[in-house]
Every structure is written in structure tokens, then in C-alpha cells.
Amino acid sequence: MTSYDMAAPGLPAYRDLNVLRWLAAYTASVMGDVVYFLVLSWSATRATGPSQAGLVIAAGALPRAVLMLGGGVLADRFGPHRVAVASDATRCVVILAAMVSVVLMPPSLWLLVPVALVFGVVDAVFMPAVGALPPRITAPEQLARVQGAVFMPAVGALPPRITAPEQLARVQGMRGLSIRLSNAVGPLLAGVALAAGGAAGAFATAGTLFALSLAVLLTVRVSALPPTDRQAAGRAELRDGLRYVRRHRVLAPLVVVIGLSEMCFSGPVAAGLVLLADERGWGAAGMGWIASAFSVGAAAAALLLTVRARVPRAGPVLSGALCVTAAGAVALGHAPALPSAVAFGGLIGLANGITATVTGALVQTETDPRYLGRVTSVTTLCSLGLAPVLFPLVGVTVAVWGAAMFFTVCGGICLVAALFSVSAPALRRAELHGPGTERPPER
Numbered sequence: 199m200t201s202y203d204m205a206a207p208g209l210p211a212y213r214d215l216n217v218l219r220w221l222a223a224y225t226a227s228v229m230g231d232v233v234y235f236l237v238l239s240w241s242a243t244r245a246t247g248p249s250q251a252g253l254v255i256a257a258g259a260l261p262r263a264v265l266m267l268g269g270g271v272l273a274d275r276f277g278p279h280r281v282a283v284a285s286d287a288t289r290c291v292v293i294l295a296a297m298v299s300v301v302l303m304p305p306s307l308w309l310l311v312p313v314a315l316v317f318g319v320v321d322a323v324f325m326p327a328v329g330a331l332p333p334r335i336t337a338p339e340q341l342a343r344v345q346g347a348v349f350m351p352a353v354g355a356l357p358p359r360i361t362a363p364e365q366l367a368r369v370q371g372m373r374g375l376s377i378r379l380s381n382a383v384g385p386l387l388a389g390v391a392l393a394a395g396g397a398a399g400a401f402a403t404a405g406t407l408f409a410l411s412l413a414v415l416l417t418v419r420v421s422a423l424p425p426t427d428r429q430a431a432g433r434a435e436l437r438d439g440l441r442y443v444r445r446h447r448v449l450a451p452l453v454v455v456i457g458l459s460e461m462c463f464s465g466p467v468a469a470g471l472v473l474l475a476d477e478r479g480w481g482a483a484g485m486g487w488i489a490s491a492f493s494v495g496a497a498a499a500a501l502l503l504t505v506r507a508r509v510p511r512a513g514p515v516l517s518g519a520l521c522v523t524a525a526g527a528v529a530l531g532h533a534p535a536l537p538s539a540v541a542f543g544g545l546i547g548l549a550n551g552i553t554a555t556v557t558g559a560l561v562q563t564e565t566d567p568r569y570l571g572r573v574t575s576v577t578t579l580c581s582l583g584l585a586p587v588l589f590p591l592v593g594v595t596v597a598v599w600g601a602a603m604f605f606t607v608c609g610g611i612c613l614v615a616a617l618f619s620v621s622a623p624a625l626r627r628a629e630l631h632g633p634g635t636e637r638p639p640e641r
Contacts (some may be wrong), residue, residue: 216419217369220335223414225376226329227286231321232384233391234293238314238393238399239386241305254307257320258314263579265322270330270575271436272323278330278571279420285324286415290408292316299399305397326575332369333562333570334420370558374500374551379491384428439572448564449573453624456557457580459520460613462527462608463550470608474531474539474601484536488543495547503555513619513628516556520616522549524609531605563630 233253242254273281296313303309391400443449462470475485509515526546533539557577565573595604619625 199549207331207606214335216335217372219414219417220331220564221372223286223411223418224373225380226407226411226414227324227328228377228380230289230293230382230386230404230411232380233388233400233407234317235406236385236388237392237397237404238310240388240400241300241397242307242310244312245305246307252308252450253373254314257311258318261315261318262322262325265319266326266579267436267439267479267572267575270326270439270572272449273327273330273571273574274439274568275571277420278327278334279415279418280481281327281571282324282331283412283415285320286412287325288320288413289317290319290405293401293405293408297398297405299451300401302396325578326571329574329578330570331418331420332373333567335369335418352392368504370555371500371504372563373500373558375497375504378497378500381493436572437529439569440576442566443573443576446564447559447624448628450503451625452557452560452564452628453576453580455516455520455615455625456561456577457549458611458618459523459553459557460581463523465552467527467605467608470601470604471543474605477601478536478539480539482535484539487536488530491540491544492547492550495544495549496551497547499548499551500555509556509559509630512556512560512630513626516553516560516628517616517619517626519549520612520619523553524612524616527605527609528613531602533610559630564628605632 238254238258269281292313296309299309299313370378387403388400391403395402443453471485471488475481475488478484503509523546526542526549530539530542530546533542561573561577562570595607
């Protein structure tokens, strides 16, 4: 797995078979995640009641947050493809073991907590690894030629930085589409599996999806770092990765922006929508319409950036999308009627989708390939690790000040992220660099 699956010159990422194989593996994995979390929550609620179900979910979320940075170290040390394959295989085994367990005995707290705990640990390794793969799975053919030589043996050792920036943006857009598709289809699969086969059937469905992901991931061909770089990555530690991010003129402010922009939109807004719909009397159907509009908007952004070849002036685009998200969040909280709330939900999804795609592509193009696993683990932690801390604050804020205040606060946080991105000169001038383009030096 150390050579490029080269595409024809100018072939976009969405027509690159190697990229499509990665996308299929990623989609199956995300869909398996959705099914797993739903069956885990359902089984915990049925077996122990709502009060204990939170304990089961926390048992998986805590190790994932704590060990995420360590997962990035492993991805850099052993290679993201190898780590992703190993962790995907482990997740498959864990879920299938859970299936056998619930067949032999009813789901209980003592069974579900260990499953959630082990899965959370493995997830902390898998997520940085799979996130670090995109720069190594697509590259323009002309860069594989050295002074007219065709596919020299050294091509497999070319660093992943040679990937064209527009292809990275496209891959990030395709990844966004994958997430939206998985979030739409996953709950349906989980519901059908639970109705037909109970918890065992649903665990079997999740395990099958992980097995499918593993099988396809094994066919994905990736580039390898040069031997000297590989050794350097093996000797590097977490502290080196954090120091690298802190000293980088673009990544340092970008990580802050990612953390702020995702703080409300990785989960708390979903809880806020429930409370907003209840407060305004729109009911579950109204909440569903707003959430669907958000997903459609995000999918539209992902599709647009998948097809579009370039994202010029990525820094200003990022700031503008954050400002639109901020305005949309405030407007949603003060929407007088359901139709306008649905429209604002779609606007937020569109702007948030652009933000996620551009930040993801900037991380991929700006990061030295030796540090990509660790940097990905930092950004993933910022995206997912802060959200659980805010869940209790959602209910308190809505109960005391109302849903409008909650969404106003979310808009304020996004506005702070936009102002921060504008105030950082390197991020304000950031572009999706092409191969060989000079990058801002580290501080």
C-alpha cells in the first residue's frame, strides 16, 4: 500500500477510483457509527432507564476525547492507512462480540459500558487516521513524472503534499456528502434492524458495515513518506505535534477557529432545535423540517465544493461563511414562524458546510505530512470534544433565558470565530496552495 493509484491528467477527485474507494469505506464506517450509537442508546435506555443511559454514552465519549491526541501520534508513527485498517478491524470485532453477548444474555449496564468504553478507545485511534488519509490518496499524474521519466520507483515515496489543492477541496466536499448521507440513511437502517432483530440484529448491522468498510479500505492505495521522514514521525511525540501547531502561522489560528465554529454545531444545536420547536409549539414535525433543511444546506455546500475546481481566497471565504452562519443562527432563534425557521436552518447548513470543507482543506494543505495525524487529532478533538461539555448548558440557557438567547449565543460564538480569522494575518491571506507554492513559515 505504498504507491499511488494515479489518475489521468486533470481527472477530478470524484472520478478517481482510488478516492471513490476511500469514500465508500468512509461512508460505510460513518454509517456503522450512526447505527452503533443509536442501538447503544436504545439498548441502554431499555435496559437501565434514561438516567443510566447517559452513563453508557459518557463511557464511550470520555476515552475518545482523552485519547484522541494519542491516536494522532499513532497515525503519524505507523502511517494513517495501517492504523485506520487496524482500528476498523478492531471496531468490527468489538461490535460483533457485542452482538453475540446480547444473544446470550439481555443487554445490561455491565455489558454496554465495557462495549462503549472499548469502542471509544478504538474510535480515538481511527478518527485521526482516517482524517489524515485524503492527501495521500489523490495526486495529479504530472507530478509523478520527474524530468520526463514515467512512474519511477521513487513515485511511491513522494510526500502527500503533492496533492493538488482543488482535489483536496473536492475530497473534503465528498466527505461532507458522505456524512450527510450516512446521517440520513443510518437511522433508518438502525430502526429497521432493531424492529426486525432487536439489539442483536442492530449490532450485527453495524458490524457488517464496519466489515464492509474494512474490506474496501484494504483496497485503497496510498503514498508513503520518504524513509527519513517516516523515522522522524516515529520518533516524534505528542508534545512535538502540539508545538508544531502552536508555532504554525496558519494552523494555530485555524485550530482556534475550528474549535469556535464547531463548538455549537457538533451537537448542542440539535438539542437547541428540540427546545426551540417545543417552545414555539412547532412540535416534532417542525423540528424535523428545520433539521432536514440544515442537512440539505450542508449537502448542497458539499456538492458545490465537490464539483467546483477551486476555492479562491480561502481565508476570506472562511470568514464570510462564518459571518453568514452567525447571522443565520441569530435569525433562527428569533424566527417568528416555522417557514422562516426552515429557511434559516438551510442557510446555516449551507454556510456551515462551506466552513467545514474549507477548514478541512486548509488543514490538509498547510500541514507537514509528518504531523498530519496529530494535527487531524487536534482539529477532531476541537470539533467533537467540546460539544459534550456544552450539552448541560443548552437546557439551562433555554430554561432561564429562552431558545432565542441560546441561538444568539451560538451566533455570537461564530462571529467571534469570524473576527478571529480576520484578525490573524496569515489566516486572512490563506490560500489552498498548489504544489511547490511557498507556505507561510512557522513562527
